[in-house]
Amino acid sequence: MFNDKLSSCPVCEGRMEKGFSVRNHGLSWITPEKMKQFAFIDEDLNGAGLKQYLPAKAAYDLSYHCPNCKIYIVDYSKSVSRAEAHALAEVV
Numbered sequence: 001m002f003n004d005k006l007s008s009c010p011v012c013e014g015r016m017e018k019g020f021s022v023r024n025h026g027l028s029w030i031t032p033e034k035m036k037q038f039a040f041i042d043e044d045l046n047g048a049g050l051k052q053y054l055p056a057k058a059a060y061d062l063s064y065h066c067p068n069c070k071i072y073i074v075d076y077s078k079s080v081s082r083a084e085a086h087a088l089a090e091v092v
Contacts, residue, residue, distance in 0.1 A: 001080070001088055002062055006073060009066035016064040016073070018092050023059040023079045024051040045076050058082040 002018050009016050021027070027046040034040040046061070059079040065072050080088065 001084075002092070003064075003075060006064045006075075009069060009071055011071050012066065012069045014066055014068040016066050019063050019065060020060040020080075020085050020089075021063040021074045021076075023061050023076070024048055024056050026052055027061075027074060027076055060085045062088075 006016055008014065023046050025046070026042075026044040026048045028042045029045050030040065030042045034042075050056075059081060061079060062075045063073060064075075
């Protein structure tokens with residue numbers, strides 16, 4: 001389920017570590033156009049909404065981290081449950 005194309009870093013070509021990002025927290029995205037404005041609202045790519053503040057079932061995004069150049073890639077296209085994340089962690 002992890003993306004094999006992300007096994008090496010797109011910046012330094014080092015090995016990417018596979019992991020998980022909590023989906024119940026916001027994944028903030030701000031476009032350069034919004035950043036130029038005095039006031040703006042960021043876009044929450046995960047759509048966490050009230051799950052950030054209220055109890056909710058755990059969900060995770062697959063993620064990749066390069067410890068050399070500190071690049072962090074989050075694949076937020078599909079969430080995985082706690083059970084799925086645990087099973088994936090066993091085979092990595």
